[in-house]
Amino acid sequence: MSGFLAIVRRELKLALRQGSDASTVLMFYVVVVALFPLGVGPEPDVLERISGGVVWIGALLAALLSLDRLFQPDLEDGSLDLLVLAPWPLEFLVLAKCLAHWLVTGLPIMVISPLLGLLLHMQPEAYFSLLAAMALGTPVLSLIGAVGATLVLGARRSGVLVSLLVLPLTIPVLIFGVAAVEAAAIGQSPQPHLMLLGALLLAALPLCPWAAAAALRQAVA
Amino acid sequence: MHWFANPARFMRIAETVQPWIAGLAVLCIAAGLYYGLVISPADYQQGETVRIMYVHVPAAWMSLFIYTILALASGVFLIWRHPLADIAARAAAPIGAAFTAMALITGALWGQPMWGTWWVWDARLTSVLILFFLYLGYMALVNAFDEPEHGARAGAILALVGVINVPIIKFSVDWWNTLHQPASLTRLDASAIDPAMLVPLLLMAAGFKLYFLAVLVIRMRTLLTARRIRALHMVE
Numbered sequence: 001m002s003g004f005l006a007i008v009r010r011e012l013k014l015a016l017r018q019g020s021d022a023s024t025v026l027m028f029y030v031v032v033v034a035l036f037p038l039g040v041g042p043e044p045d046v047l048e049r050i051s052g053g054v055v056w057i058g059a060l061l062a063a064l065l066s067l068d069r070l071f072q073p074d075l076e077d078g079s080l081d082l083l084v085l086a087p088w089p090l091e092f093l094v095l096a097k098c099l100a101h102w103l104v105t106g107l108p109i110m111v112i113s114p115l116l117g118l119l120l121h122m123q124p125e126a127y128f129s130l131l132a133a134m135a136l137g138t139p140v141l142s143l144i145g146a147v148g149a150t151l152v153l154g155a156r157r158s159g160v161l162v163s164l165l166v167l168p169l170t171i172p173v174l175i176f177g178v179a180a181v182e183a184a185a186i187g188q189s190p191q192p193h194l195m196l197l198g199a200l201l202l203a204a205l206p207l208c209p210w211a212a213a214a215a216l217r218q219a220v221a
Numbered sequence: 222m223h224w225f226a227n228p229a230r231f232m233r234i235a236e237t238v239q240p241w242i243a244g245l246a247v248l249c250i251a252a253g254l255y256y257g258l259v260i261s262p263a264d265y266q267q268g269e270t271v272r273i274m275y276v277h278v279p280a281a282w283m284s285l286f287i288y289t290i291l292a293l294a295s296g297v298f299l300i301w302r303h304p305l306a307d308i309a310a311r312a313a314a315p316i317g318a319a320f321t322a323m324a325l326i327t328g329a330l331w332g333q334p335m336w337g338t339w340w341v342w343d344a345r346l347t348s349v350l351i352l353f354f355l356y357l358g359y360m361a362l363v364n365a366f367d368e369p370e371h372g373a374r375a376g377a378i379l380a381l382v383g384v385i386n387v388p389i390i391k392f393s394v395d396w397w398n399t400l401h402q403p404a405s406l407t408r409l410d411a412s413a414i415d416p417a418m419l420v421p422l423l424l425m426a427a428g429f430k431l432y433f434l435a436v437l438v439i440r441m442r443t444l445l446t447a448r449r450i451r452a453l454h455m456v457e
Contacts, residue, residue: 147382151375155365164361165379168354171347211382214299218374 003088004096011100021069022104029062029109033116044121051120052181055130056137056174058116059109060167063141066105067162070097070149075219084220090213094150098142098209106138122185129184129194136197137177143208144169150215172200226303228445235438243435249428257421273331274418279426281324283433284352285387287317291359292384295377305441307373308448310380311363312440316433318356325349336400344393345401352390355383369448 015022036054040046074080083093113134114127122130148166152158180193257275264271291313298306328346329339340346359376366372394403414422 151362151379152365154371155362155375156367157365161358161361161365164354165358168351168358169382171351211378215375215378218371218378 003086004092007083007093007096008100008103011097012103015069015100015104021066022108025062025066025105026108026112028065029058029112030116032061033058033119037120048121048123048185051117051122052126052130052178052185053174054120055113055116055122055181056177059113059134059138060141060170060174062109063105063138063145064163064166066101067145067149067166068159070101070146071153071216071219072149072158075153080216081220084216090216091209094146094209094212094216098139098146101146102139102142106134106142110134110138122181125187126181126185129190130181132194133177133180133190133197136194136201137173140173140197140200140204141170143204144173146212147208147215150212150219153215153219173197176200226305228305228308231305232442232445235442239435239438239442242431242438246428246431246435249424249431251428253421253424253428256424261417261421267335270331270334271418273327275421275425277324277327277331278422279429280320280327281349282426283429284317284321284324284349285390286430287313287320287433288352288356288380288383288387291317292380292387295380298373299377299381307377308441308444309437310377311373312437312444313433314356314360314363316436316440318353318360320429320433321349321353321356325353341400343400344396345390348386348390348393352383352386355379355386359383 033054036050037047040050071080074083084090086093110131113130114122117127117130145162145166148162148169151165152162155161176193176196180190180197183190183193253275258272261272263269291310294306294310294313297303298310325346328349332341333339359379362379363372363376366375394401
């Protein structure tokens with residue numbers, strides 16, 4: 001457990017001291033979402049209709065953008081070899097990395113998303129639902145992203161490749177995340193969609209670190 | 222299985238078996254096409270467009286079947302490190318992607334006259350599209366490493382992660398209320414298809430399976446030969 005916390009603390013320290021990383025992701029998120037009113041026109045009706053999807057797609061892309069920071073620097077400076085040698089299951093290392101990644105990217109994305117919803121004329125009733133869906137969905141993005149990030153370690157053009165691998169797997173998060181927001185916007189209960197998102201999180205929590213650890217083992221072997 | 226896993230032995234057996242499989246595949250597909258396009262009746266509701274089924278349904282079955290083979294081969298490769306399992310997975314992926322593309326395209330051609338639209342975002346269509354992306358991702362990942370062995374292991378893990386999609390596709394028509402119709406062949410009670418349509422369907426399915434096997438053997442032999450050539454170059 002102390003090892004777990006040490007990894008999380010190390011990752012957070014690294015992210016905060018090179019502060020530009022975390023804020024770049026957030027800026028990217030805001031810019032992507034701000035492009036949509038320019039692209040589809042500023043009519044409030046249209047924007048309100050697509051607001052849920054736009055906010056979620058922006059979150060997906062922003063989470064994707066930060067994946068190369070997850071394991072690649074550690075592989076390059078050699079600290080990954082030492083982390084793998086440490087006397088605890090590799091799955092814990094992945095889980096700690098995911099937690100740190102979520103705290104640095106997923107949490108800010110979640111906090112800022114109602115603000116972006118406001119820009120897109122999202123119904124006020126949907127804000128709470130959006131926050132809840134993001135709270136359940138963004139950790140899944142970090143977990144699935146960790147699998148993709150470990151699989152492409154050492155590959156050529158890994159940045160493009162990781163998007164190709166991760167995006168199809170995150171489609172369920174997108175579907176149920178948007179459905180929860182839209183259900184709340186038209187006055188229905190978002191509960192079934194939130195429960196499905198919770199189920200995704202509970203399934204990803206044990207399975208993704210397992211797959212990512214297997215990929216890590218072969219990456220440093 | 223271990224006995225067949227010897228590459229040299231596989232090459233010998235494959236060489237003798239390959240023409241027979243290819244011939245049988247041609248026979249089955251020719252008979253299936255003739256039966257399906259000429260002999261079998263037009264549907265009372267769908268008219269002549271029902272004949273798209275004889276390509277669409279077997280291709281869709283193949284897309285799932287080949288992914289299952291790909292995942293099984295990947296599992297065998299990760300557990301027992303048989304080089305032949307990796308070769309089989311690598312060889313199967315483009316064929317599976319082609320069958321998935323065929324199922325999607327024929328589905329669109331069938332959907333246009335029947336549903337009035339080329340594409341709907343229902344659960345079955347979306348999950349098959351994800352399967353197509355998984356094939357593409359697998360192929361891109363396997364070839365993305367300078368070291369072929371590294372790519373093989375990464376690809377195998379990705380193939381096993383993607384298995385989660387296979388039951389979703391299979392049961393998507395039961396779990397969600399989709400425009401795509403539910404399965405009509407593999408029901409516990411009698412199949413809901415008339416024998417006049419079932420025969421060409423099964424003939425085409427058998428033909429596609431044999432075609433897959435024939436192309437798989439050709440591709441595996443090519444990959445093995447390519448690997449041998451690379452090894453010889455390294456020796457020089």
